[in-house]
Amino acid sequence: MIIVVMGVSGSGKTTIGKLLAAKLSLPFFDADDFHPDFNVKKMASGIPLDDLDRQPWLEKLAQHIIDWEQHKGAVLACSALKEKYRQILGSNKKINWIYLDGNKDLIGNRMQARLGHYMKAGLLDSQFEALEIPSYGIHAPIERDPQSIIQHILQALNIHQNLSEIGILGMGVMGKSLALNCAEKGIKTAIYNRHVPGKEEKIAQNVVKDNPQMRHLIPFDELQVFLHNLEVPRKILLMIPAGEAVDQQIQQLIPFLEDGDVIIDGGNSHYEDSSRRAAFLEKNGLRFVAMGVSGGEEGARKGPSMMPGGDREAVKGLLPIFEKIAAKNTNGEPCVAYIGPEGSGHFVKMVHNSIEYGEMQLLAEVYGLMRYYFAMHPPQIAEILEQWLNQGESSYLLEITIDIMRTKEGQEYLLDKILDQAAQKGTGGWSVEAALKHAVPYGPLVEAVMARIISSQKSNRLALSNLYGIQKPKGDFDYSELLEDLKNAYRTVRILNHEIGFSLIKQASDDHKWSLDLAKIAGIWTNGCIIRSDLMMKLSTLLDENSYILEMDDYVSLLRSDHKSLGKVISASINAGVAIPVMSAAFQYFLGRVTASSSANLIQAQRDYFGAHTYQRVDKGPDEYFHTEWKKSGD
Missing domain, CATH: 1.20.5.320 (6-Phosphogluconate Dehydrogenase, domain 3)
Structure with a gap:
């Protein structure tokens, strides 16, 4: 298909041509780019071109049209003011002509506002004098907005508008993985990444280039064209860094959006920022969804756990897409559901990450005791942890820890070569602030954050280690009995970590009047997310809006006996000089909660x-x- 968008300078040929090309997945060309330097200099000097100037230019374009027709086709923006010019370009049987029809005053005002273009507003009279309006083709009034003009043209061409169901903005690790997940599930997905010369160029195009099998993936590097390629109401998923970048991106989007369009923030934004953005966008007639996404790169690609909150009707419209790409639980149900109003989706994701911090630190402490107190090597530790896994303590984090223990680089274990400085991105600290704000005891999960901060102070730790010279005793003793206590302690602290996290969700829900469903949240976390586990599966059937895990019959008898094992492990670790802050804080939390x-x-x-x-x-x-x-x- 060859389409020529014609009209006088300033009528919008380039804008409409690009949008039309994007809709039809055709390449776009601007005839002005084919002018020889002589013509450009002449027009820039305010001298109109004559027919002798135009002849070689038109003949060159005609040859390109023949070439384009033999391949995929093209959309060409070209003034083509006279009939004889159009005859040189090709017969009207081969070309779909689109004439952009507008009056001189409207176009003159547009040209006055156009900076840096060689066609000056003073040449507009000569353009209209030369114009011979075609009796054929599609005549599109330019008083309308660009989207309406495109719809008019497509209807006249009798072409189905094959628009994308969702647009994903931001092609970092998570954005790209979600886009590939969508495309693989048959969801037509528009993707866009900002253009930064020399740093971020053709990012979206390269995603498609690297994944040619993904037929439902459409790349864009112009924001307006990207947005016009989306079904109305538009669904735009932001996968960009949290903070000011989200506010800036929203401001860039607003001028191109219409009432009812939906912006989804899929990053790790602070829940209070999300509540603020929801209120702001509602005033602008737009809908906002604050959605936590968990599972990392692999989860995003194969099936994440998703926590959308905010505008209920907007989420209702998104669920058919999200349910296709989400992880599935053991019953085949998607790990995604409406969470609640305002920023509740991001609040729940924040608590998820907080529990994740606690679970990771707990495993690090178990490893630390086995490695530095029991003097066990990584493969021995992996064997013990695998036994725990098979004895009912199954979790994703335990599984990956076993893999890490067994990974070698040459003849050495890779773990022994990794610097002991743990990084963090902020959600752990935010949860500590939220716990203080809502007056929820949070000691063990606070200590998980503090442990990362202490780990980051490597040089200071080295200096103090030399100053104090505390020696850790190593495994010249029978640790078999303590190993059983360690397993019981691990199980106890995991239960307490989840008790603490869900208590914060419950209290925040009450304070904000969110009416969050704890069982539903646990169900979303049974697969796809980082803290998925057998424990979470059980909690998804036990939790309700009034329940505390410490009061559940399933755990009362367990904790009544296992907390003694936790005390033994803590006592042994203190004597051994091994820091176990999360275990210690969990023990104090438990004693504090059960002391009358x-x-x-x-x-x-x-x-x-x-x-x-x-x-x-x-x-x-x-x-x-x-x-x-x-x-x-x-x-």
Whole structure:
């Protein structure tokens, strides 16, 4: 198919031509690019071209049209003002002519605003004098917006608009993997990545080039063209870094969007930012979905766990797409569901990451005890962990830890060559802030974050290690009994980590009136995400909006006995000089939660002593408060 978009300068030939080419998946060419330098200089000097100037230019274009017709076809933006020019280009039987029809005042105003173009507004009179409006072809009034013009042209051409179901903006690791996942599931997907000269060039095109089998993947490097290639209401998934970049991208999108279009933030944004963005976009007639995505690169490519929150109707329209690409649980159900309003989707993902921090640190502590106290080598550790895996402690993080233990580089274990500095991206710290804000005890998961911070201070740790010289005793003892306690301790801390995370979700849901479904959230986390496990499978059937894991019959008897194993492991680790902050904090959390009478009465007395904060009494009513003059005058 050959399409020539014609009209006087300033009528929008290039804009409409590019949009039309994108809709039809055809290459676009601008006839102005084929002018010889002599013609360009002449027009830039304000001198109109004559027919002798145009003749070789038109003949050159005619030859290109023959070449394009023999291949895929093309869309050409060309003024083609006179009938004889159009005859040189080719007969009207071979070419689909699109005439952009507009009055001189409208076009003149557009040309006045166009900077840096060699065709000056003063030449517009000569353009209209030369114009011979064709009696054939499609006449498209340019007073309409570009999208309406394109729809008019496609309807006149009787061409089905094969638009993309979803657009993914940002072709980093996660964005690219989700795009390939969508395309593989038969979802027509438009992809876009910003263009940064010398740094990010043709990123989207290269994704398609590297994956030629993905027929449903359409690349773009112009934002407006990308957006016009989407079905209405448009669904734009942002897979870009959290923070200011998201706000900037939203501002760039707004001028090209229409009421009802949906923006989905699939990054690790702060939930309060997401709530703010939801309110802002609602005022602009747009819908916003704050969606947590878990599973890493592999999950995004093969099936992630997804937590969309925000506009309920928008999520309802997205679920047919998301359910196709999501991981499936053991019942074949997709690991995606509507979470709740505002930024709740990102809040739940934040807590997911917090539990992930705790689970990772717990495994690191188990490894540390086995490696540096029991003096076990990585393959021995892997063997023990595999036994735990087969005895009901199955989890994704345990599985990958076993793989890591067995990975060698030459004759050495790769783990021994990795620097002991753990990085973090922020969600762990955010969850600590949220726990403080909602007054939820969070000790073990706080310690998981703190452990990473301490690990990052490598040079200081080395200096202090030399200063104190604490020696770790190594495995010249029978650790078999302690190994069983370690397994029980591992199981206990995992239960407590999940108790803490779900308690924060429950409290935030109550405080924000989100009405979050804990069982549904656990169900989403049964596959695709990093913290998927047999424990999560069980919780998905036990949790409800009023439940605490510590109160569940399934775990009461278990923790009643296993917490003693945790105490033994902590005692042994202290004697051995091995730091286990998450295990230690979990033990303190458990004891604090199950202790009926604590020492906090002394704290309240101290507060009243120096600040007259008052206190309540165990022998008085719940609404009565008291103050004591603790230090009598003259004493």
